[in-house]
Amino acid sequence: MERYSRQMLFMPIGEEGQRKITEKRVLIIGCGALGSANAENLARAGIGQMVLVDRDYVEWSNLQRQQLYTEADVENQIPKAVAAKARLHEINSEVEIGAYVMDADAITLQPLLRGIDLVMDATDNFDTRFMLNDLLQKASIPWIFGSCVGSTGMSYTIFPNESPCLRCLLDAIPVNGATCDSAGIISSAVQMVAAHQTTEALKILVEDQAALRTSLLSFDLWNNQYHTMKVERAKKQTCPSCGENPSYPSLNYQCRTKSEVLCGRNTVQIRATQAPDFQILKKRLKRMGAVKANDFLISVEYESYRLVFFQDGRTLIHGTNSIEKAKSIYYQLAG
Structure with a gap:
């Protein structure tokens, strides 16, 4: 346990928390900027098992912010999930890693959810996020939303049956549809979102739910803005994803x-x-x-x-x- 000694000295984790981390299983959807940053953080923290899902391969424009990849990965057109697994094994060979090169949807993800303790959102679109929202509400698995573009970012932790779900949240809070391809991105915005996501993940993995941030966090690094917003009142009893009679609309074929x-x-x-x-x-x-x-x-x-x-x-x-x-x-x- 010497490699985790400094982490174990942090009292909210300690020896017992470290033991729990090494017993837990995390699914990361997307191995781009946020996915690679969170995956590396959790591998270094000693997560027991990690499952990586991504449909894309490494390109030159990824290297500016996607920290697990190299020029050789670009030249050989290595799928991101495969390249990430190889690099993570070099960082921590004790972590059991599964890598899946595929599109993440309600059908392909279903078998991967068995035994999963936490899902990390590192996707690049809200269609997939709404599908995840419904799928994980139905499976009662917590997940951590994260997004970033330009110098801005957002993060929020969703606990099924307790916190407002993503559908509740976005009904109340408009989100800009800009992407990294249209508005660009700086790597520090990625690192800021990943820092918040990984920290929330560690709280869940060591089972310190009382320490979880219940607010929506957003920031703009370039313009020196940082906000947390209380969102408890956003939860709706009539929500089709997390309300009293959920229908999970994003899992229905007609709504995809x-x-x-x-x-x-x-x-x-x-x-x-x-x-x-x-x-x-x-x-x-x-x-x-x-x-x-x-x-x-x-x-x-x-x-x-x-x-x-x-x-x-x-x-x-x-x-x-x-x-x-x-x-x-x-x-x-x-x-």
Whole structure:
């Protein structure tokens, strides 16, 4: 236990807390900036088992903030979950790590939840987060929400049947749909969110629930702003995800964002459950490529792809037959 001696000297953890940490199992959804930072923190802290899920591979633009990866990972196009597992084993070979290169949805995640004590949100879109919200409410597994863009970030800890869920929260608090691809990001914003997420995770792992932060935390490092907001009153008895009669809408097929490959067109169609605000979307897309728009649609040239957004919530991603790649591009631009 010498490697954890300084952590054990911290009284809220101690020897008993360290023993509990080494017995716990954490699932991390997304191995990008937040995922890699949290994974490294928990590996160094001595987590017993870690399960990593990510659908993407390492690219050059990741290296500025995604701390587990190297130039060799980019050159060899190593999937993030695989590269993260290899690096984490070098950091702490005692940690048991499972790595899954796949899209995280209600079906693929179901078997991975067995025996999980905590889920860390490191995703890049709210479709996945709402699915996680419903899935983990139903399974009664706590999870820690985190997001960051530009110099801003947010974090909130969700305990099923106790705290307001993500759906309750976002009904009360509007969230900017900007992404790292549209607004950029500085690495210190990632580290700040990860610091709060990892600290909340350690409280849960050592079973010190009384120490958990019950407020929503948000900050803007560049503009020297830091806020915590009490959100207990946001919890609704009528919430379809955590209320008295939950229906878990994001687990229903009708409520999911749907994707399909259009035969012979090298195009994927994505149908969102809610169409984006066209004025906001048009303004955001102008930063990213050549935009054309009329009363019915907005199109943008982005890298080697062309995206066409329709008023009814459909989007065509021209230039790929990969649903996974199309969804990744869609979330980068649509927020």
